[in-house]
Amino acid sequence: MKEEKRYLTFALGKGRLAEQTMELLAGAGITCEEMRDKHSRKLIFVNEALGLKFFLSKNPDVPTYVEYGAADIGVVGSDVLREENKRVYEVLDLGFGRCRMCVCGPEEARELLLHHEMIRVASKYPNTAKDYFFNKKHQTVDIIKLNGSVELGPIVKLSDVIVDIVETGSTLRENGLEVLEEICPVSARMIVNRVSMQMEAERIRKIIGMVRERIS
Numbered sequence: 188m189k190e191e192k193r194y195l196t197f198a199l200g201k202g203r204l205a206e207q208t209m210e211l212l213a214g215a216g217i218t219c220e221e222m223r224d225k226h227s228r229k230l231i232f233v234n235e236a237l238g239l240k241f242f243l244s245k246n247p248d249v250p251t252y253v254e255y256g257a258a259d260i261g262v263v264g265s266d267v268l269r270e271e272n273k274r275v276y277e278v279l280d281l282g283f284g285r286c287r288m289c290v291c292g293p294e295e296a297r298e299l300l301l302h303h304e305m306i307r308v309a310s311k312y313p314n315t316a317k318d319y320f321f322n323k324k325h326q327t328v329d330i331i332k333l334n335g336s337v338e339l340g341p342i343v344k345l346s347d348v349i350v351d352i353v354e355t356g357s358t359l360r361e362n363g364l365e366v367l368e369e370i371c372p373v374s375a376r377m378i379v380n381r382v383s384m385q386m387e388a389e390r391i392r393k394i395i396g397m398v399r400e401r402i403s
């Protein structure tokens with residue numbers, strides 16, 4: 188009986204992160220021609236010669252695909268890893284996708300962070316926000332989950348502050364908001380499924396080694 192080919196599958200967060208990952212992998216000799224067509228609506232891409240598959244997903248779903256073994260390897264921001272808290276191995280800090288997780292708001296809201304009064308916090312990262320305010324600042328907060336354009340929160344008075352990632356700071360500046368407190372730095376990470384790490388140890392270690400050489 189012919190043995191079925193075992194592909195190693197990568198889950199990549201759609202957008203800039205996936206592009207930077209493919210650039211990095213290309214430097215290590217891992218490419219995928221099929222992915223170069225920017226207009227394609229295809230979701231999964233194959234490199235038959237290397238026995239690799241790549242798929243693009245929403246960033247917060249990358250750790251889920253890797254935890255369940257639908258992907259062996261994933262690349263996602265540490266902001267998402269912290270928020271999702273999935274059982275995966277985090278094997279490399281890739282050094283790109285750098286930004287900061289921050290508490291932001293109008294200057295007047297700075298005062299609200301000095302005392303332990305109840306405030307409203309809007310965020311795409313409710314677990315991260317909750318952990319920071321409850322465990323680090325010991326401040327009781329009402330967390331409001333949003334799915335994007337979080338900066339609107341304080342502007343339309345939905346919340347006092349937001350917890351969000353800040354990269355260039357231009358979204359904040361253009362909306363009259365500022366960084367009030369910094370929670371942690373963020374960068375892209377490579378993650379690996381726990382079973383794949385044992386079953387495909389040789390191939391995965393080789394990939395990690397090749398990528399590590401490119402980033403060091």
Ligand code: PRP
Pocket residue numbers: 334335336337338351352353354355356357358359
């Ligand atoms: C992210 C983040 C901020 C912005 C920060 O949003 O949530 O809104 O980028 O970047 P900057 O500091 O360079 O301005 P994203 O563009 O992913 O869109 P979203 O708000 O719809 O999630």
